[in-house]
Structure formats: C-alpha cells, structure tokens
Amino acid sequence: xxxxxxxxxxxxxxxxxxxxxxxxxxxxxxxxxxxxxxxxxxxxxxxxxxxxxxxxxxxxxxxxxxxxxxxxxxxxxxxxxxxxxxxxxxxxxxxxxxxxxxxxxxxxxxxxxxxxxxxxxxxxxxxxxxxxxxxxxxxxxxxxxxxxxxxxxxxxxxxxxxxxxxxxxxxxxxxxxxxxxxxxxxxxxxxxxxxxxxxxxxxxxxxxxxxxxxxxxxxxxxxxxxxxxxxxxxxxxxxxxxxxxxxxxxxxxxxxxxxxxxxxxxxxxxxxxxxxxxxxxxxxxxxxxxxxxxxxxxxxxxxxxxxxxxxxxxxxxxxxxxxxxxxxxxxxxxxxxxxxxxxxxxxxxxxxxxxxxxxxxxx
Amino acid sequence: xxxxxxxxxxxxxxxxxxxxxxxxxxxxxxxxxxxxxxxxxxxxxxxxxxxxxxxxxxxxxxxxxxxxxxxxxxxxxxxxxxxxxxxxxxxxxxxxxxxxxxxxxxxxxxxxxxxxxxxxxxxxxxxxxxxxxxxxxxxxxxxxxxxxxxxxxxxxxxxxxxxxxx
Numbered sequence: 001x002x003x004x005x006x007x008x009x010x011x012x013x014x015x016x017x018x019x020x021x022x023x024x025x026x027x028x029x030x031x032x033x034x035x036x037x038x039x040x041x042x043x044x045x046x047x048x049x050x051x052x053x054x055x056x057x058x059x060x061x062x063x064x065x066x067x068x069x070x071x072x073x074x075x076x077x078x079x080x081x082x083x084x085x086x087x088x089x090x091x092x093x094x095x096x097x098x099x100x101x102x103x104x105x106x107x108x109x110x111x112x113x114x115x116x117x118x119x120x121x122x123x124x125x126x127x128x129x130x131x132x133x134x135x136x137x138x139x140x141x142x143x144x145x146x147x148x149x150x151x152x153x154x155x156x157x158x159x160x161x162x163x164x165x166x167x168x169x170x171x172x173x174x175x176x177x178x179x180x181x182x183x184x185x186x187x188x189x190x191x192x193x194x195x196x197x198x199x200x201x202x203x204x205x206x207x208x209x210x211x212x213x214x215x216x217x218x219x220x221x222x223x224x225x226x227x228x229x230x231x232x233x234x235x236x237x238x239x240x241x242x243x244x245x246x247x248x249x250x251x252x253x254x255x256x257x258x259x260x261x262x263x264x265x266x267x268x269x270x271x272x273x274x275x276x277x278x279x280x281x282x283x284x285x286x287x288x289x290x291x292x293x294x295x296x297x298x299x300x301x302x303x304x305x306x307x308x309x310x311x312x313x314x315x316x317x318x319x320x321x322x323x324x325x326x327x328x329x330x331x332x333x334x335x336x337x338x339x340x341x342x343x344x345x346x347x348x349x350x351x352x353x354x355x356x357x358x359x360x361x362x363x
Numbered sequence: 364x365x366x367x368x369x370x371x372x373x374x375x376x377x378x379x380x381x382x383x384x385x386x387x388x389x390x391x392x393x394x395x396x397x398x399x400x401x402x403x404x405x406x407x408x409x410x411x412x413x414x415x416x417x418x419x420x421x422x423x424x425x426x427x428x429x430x431x432x433x434x435x436x437x438x439x440x441x442x443x444x445x446x447x448x449x450x451x452x453x454x455x456x457x458x459x460x461x462x463x464x465x466x467x468x469x470x471x472x473x474x475x476x477x478x479x480x481x482x483x484x485x486x487x488x489x490x491x492x493x494x495x496x497x498x499x500x501x502x503x504x505x506x507x508x509x510x511x512x513x514x515x516x517x518x519x520x521x522x523x524x525x526x527x528x529x
Contacts, residue, residue, distance in 0.1 A: 050372060076374075110372070128369070136374040143378040150382050157394030164401035169408070175398075182398060203399060204391035212383065232367050233376035237383060292367075 040307035044300060048230055049109035051141045052087035056224065068092055073144060077104070077111060079134035087138070104134070111136050142228050149215050149228075153208075185210055189345050193352040202351045205245060209238060210344040217295060217336030221329070229339070230296040232288070239288035242347045246280070250354035283350055287343060294339050298332045 055070035072088035079102060089097035093106040096117050105114045107121045112131035114120065121129045139147075156174060163172040171179040190199040190206055213229060220227035228234050256262065258276040261269050305325040309318045509515045 049370075050375060136372070137377055138374055139378070140372075140375065142375055143382075146379055146382050150386050153386060154389055154393070157390055157398070161394045161397040161401075164398060169401040169405040179398075179402070183402065186399070186402075200399075204395045205387055207395050208383075208387045208390050212386065228379075231372065231375055232370050233372045234379045236371065237376050237379040241380075241383070 036311060040310070044303045044307065047303060048227070048296060048299060050231060051109055052090060052106060052138060053092060054141050054144055055092070066092065073139050073141065075111070075138040077134040077136050077138065079113065141226055142231055142234070145216070145219060145224070145226050145228050149212060149219065153211055153215065182207060185344060189348045193348040194355065195352060198355040201249065202245070202348065206344050206348055209347060210340050213238070213291065213343055214337055214340035217339060220295065220299070221332055221336065227295055227299055229291055230299060232292050235288040235292040238291070238343065239284040242287060242350060243284035246350045246354045249351065251357070253357055254354045287346055291339050291343055294335055298335055302328050302332060
C-alpha cells in the first residue's frame with residue numbers, strides 16, 4: 001500500500017514533464033496559415049527520427065533563424081578509413097561538413113556523401129536519395145540514450161545487489177521497489193513458461209530486456225524527448241537476440257517438432273515443416289514489429305494531439321485536445337510497461353518452447 | 364516494409380547490439396546473479412526456518428507426550444509401591460498377630476502346665492498335711508479314747524467288726 005502512494009507523485013511528475021516537453025517542442029512551430037499543419041507533420045516526423053546532435057529544444061527567432069539548445073555528438077563514419085568528427089560541423093543538418101577532403105550532408109537523419117561544399121542530395125522519383133552512404137557508426141541521440149540507460153541500469157542494479165550483501169539478503173531502498181518486479185519476472189514469466197528445470201539460464205536476458213525496454217520507454221516520455229524503441233534497428237536487435245537464444249538453446253525435441261512433426265501423417269509432416277520453419281522467423285519478427293509499432297504509434301498520437309491544440313486555437317478544441325493528450329499520456333505510461341512485459345513474456349514463451357520436453361503420447 | 368528498411372540504421376543496430384549484450388553480461392555478473400542468489404538464499408532460509416519450527420513443534424509434542432508417559436509411569440509405580448507397602452504392612456500385622464497368638468498359646472500352655480504341677484504339688488502337700496492332721500487328730504482322739512478303758516475296748520471291737528477276715 002505504501003509503495004502505491006509513494007509512486008503517485010512520481011507518476012504525476014512524469015506526466016507533467018511529458019506535457020512540458022511536448023509543449024516546448026510543439027511551441028516552436030508558430031507560423032501562419034495552412035503551413036502549420038505541414039510543419040507539425042514534419043515536426044512529428046523529425047521527432048521520430050534519430051539525430052546527430054542532442055537537442056533538448058529548438059525555436060525560431062523572428063528573423064527566421066533556427067536556434068537550438070543542446071550539445072553536439074561525435075560522428076563516426078567509415079568511408080575509406082575511419083573518420084571521427086563533431087556533429088556541430090553539420091550545423092543541425094543545415095550545412096555540408098568537410099572532413100579530410102570528403103563532403104557529407106545530413107538528409108532525413110542520415111549521412112550522405114555529396115560532391116562539394118554546395119553539393120546537393122539527388123533524389124529519384126520516389127524521393128529516395130541516390131547519393132553514396134558511408135558506413136555510419138555515429139554516437140547519435142539514440143545511442144547516447146542507450147548508453148545512459150546502460151549506465152543507469154548498471155549502477156542501479158549493482159547498488160541493489162550490493163545492498164543485499166550488506167543487509168543479510170534483504171532488499172534496501174530502490175531494491176524494495178524493484179524486487180517485486182524481479183520476482184514477478186522470475187515467478188510469473190520465466191518459471192511457468194520455461195519450466196522449473198531450465199528457467200535459470202534465461203533469467204539474465206529476460207530481466208535485462210524487461211528493464212531495458214521499460215526504462216527506455218519511460219525515458220521516451222520525458223522532456224529529453226527521445227524514443228529509442230521506435231527505431232526498427234533497436235527492436236530488430238532485441239528480437240534477433242531472442243531468436244538467436246531460442247535457436248541456440250533449443251533441444252532436439254524443438255527441431256523435431258519443426259521438421260518432422262510427430263503424430264501426424266507423412267504428407268502432413270511435409271506440409272507442416274516449411275510452415276513451422278517460417279513460424280520460427282515470424283515469432284521474433286512479430287516481437288520486433290509490435291514493440292516498434294506500439295511506441296511509434298503512441299508518440300505520433302501524442303504529438304498529433306498536442307499539435308492540434310495549436311491548429312484549433314479556440315476554447316473548445318484546444319482544451320479537448322489537451323484532455324485527450326492527457327488521457328493518452330496516461331495510456332502511454334501503461335503502454336511503456338506493457339510493451340516491456342509483452343516482449344519479456346513472449347521471449348520467455350519462445351525459450352520455453354525451445355527447451356520443452358514433449359510427452360509424445362499426448363499427440 | 365520499404366519504409367522500415369529505409370529507416371533501419373546499421374550504426375544504431377551495431378551500438379544497440381554491443382551495448383545491450385554487454386549490459387546483459389555485466390548485469391548477469393554484478394546484479395542478477397547476486398540478487399537472485401540472495402533472494403534464493405532468503406527463500407531457502409525462510410523454508411528452513413519454517414521446517415525447523417515445525418520440527419521443534421513436533422519434538423515439543425513428543426517431549427510432552429514423553430513427559431506425560433513418564434508421569435503416568437511414575438504414578439503407576441507410586442501406586443504399586445503404595446500397594447506393596449500396604450500389603451507388607453498387612454502381612455506384617457498378620458504375621459505379628461499369628462506369632463503373638465502362638466506365643467500366647469504357648470505361654471498359656473506353659474502356665475497351665477505349671478498350674479497343673481503346682482496344683483498336683485499342692486494336692487500332694489495338702490494330702491500329706493491332711494494325713495498328718497488326721498493322724499494328729501486320730502492320735503488325739505485315740506489318746507482321748509484310750510484314756511477310757513471301755514472306749515478302748517469298744518473301739519477295738521468296732522474295728523474288729525469292720526475288719527472282717529478274709
């Protein structure tokens with residue numbers, strides 16, 4: 001009960017911060033006419049994309065000049081040799097950067113090679129840039145965020161672990177809040193889905209993926225204004241790790257059930273094999289898409305509703321948009337935890353199917 | 364799908380993979396293993412404590428049962444001892460009574476025997492005294508009788524008359 005009460009102010013604070021941040025971002029778009037709609041649309045698009053510098057907020061001065069508040073990040077590219085330079089050279093994507101005789105330009109949050117200082121991005125009929133793309137390992141905004149979450153999680157859980165050692169196996173401080181979650185993942189996700197015998201091997205991954213996704217999702221709702229899990233590369237990475245763990249820890253039974261399903265007639269076995277094999281890819285694929293789509297959709301809805309406040313600009317529409325955005329904000333907090341839970345739960349389910357020992361009489 | 368592929372950033376994938384896998388292994392070593400071990404230890408400890416409490420309770424019950432048994436046994440023993448004592452007492456009393464009776468009988472018999480002898484002695488003495496007395500009396504009578512000639516003759520005659528010849 002105590003814990004519930006103490007959580008409330010934090011929740012409220014997070015929600016308020018969310019609005020302040022979205023409000024700040026939305027507020028920068030204040031031009032007249034129908035331009036506003038396209039501007040908001042572009043702003044949302046921009047918000048969803050990765051960026052090479054860490055901008056907390058930006059605004060446009062009366063003279064039309066863009067101002068940014070934040071700091072640049074290192075750009076690391078491989079283009080006939082490793083090239084490292086500060087993203088401030090791009091001037092927030094407005095300028096061409098010259099590094100070692102090569103010229104680079106940012107287009108839709110991606111680095112392209114251009115001919116010279118005044119080089120342009122050449123687009124084909126489908127608005128796809130045809131310029132050469134160097135291998136890009138830059139520390140982007142999202143990578144910075146992943147690193148931050150990395151450090152937060154590492155020190156948070158290390159501290160929690162050391163508290164157990166000092167305190168006769170009892171949790172202390174943050175551990176009291178986190179222990180029920182850790183135990184929930186162990187007792188209600190890992191144990192029933194994977195089985196008493198094998199669940200211990202997967203605990204590290206399940207716990208890490210749950211807290212990683214959850215914390216990253218929560219950060220997505222804060223004024224730092226970034227959303228790591230709406231990048232397909234991030235969810236793809238998580239999903240492929242789940243797939244690899246499933247595949248490499250699978251027992252003989254798992255493969256037998258894919259390629260030669262026991263208990264069905266031979267023609268059915270031949271038909272089932274490709275379907276089952278495809279299923280093993282579809283499962284992690286669905287994990288990837290689910291997390292990506294939920295978080296992306298949440299951010300789009302949220303920002304659209306906030307954007308609508310500035311389009312309506314009247315006494316009915318604006319408060320209504322605000323109320324809707326508020327409700328969606330609460331929903332997003334739930335979704336942040338829910339998506340982490342679903343990802344962990346389904347991963348555990350797949351691991352469970354990989355190590356399950358079937359009772360063949362039952363078929 | 365095309366949009367997704369276009370959005371895919373190899374750099375981000377690379378960093379996410381490196382950082383996430385590093386995080387899994389680091390946390391496994393520094394956090395999850397110690398935390399889960401601690402929780403396990405604690406759970407085991409609680410289980411053990413509960414088990415030992417249960418055991419202690421059982422032992423307590425056993426002890427109580429033992430105690431009760433001991434008390435019962437002791438009571439039975441006391442009872443038996445009392446009974447034995449009572450029996451011995453009764454027997455002793457009976458024996459004593461018997462002995463006393465026997466002794467008394469013996470004494471009585473002895474007394475009777477001595478009475479008998481005394482009586483006999485007394486009778487004998489009495490007899491002799493009576494005899495002496497009679498003789499004395501007879502002497503006196505005779506002396507007196509014989510002081511008179513007639514009387515002597517009479518006597519001799521009566522005596523002769525009594526003592527018929529066989």
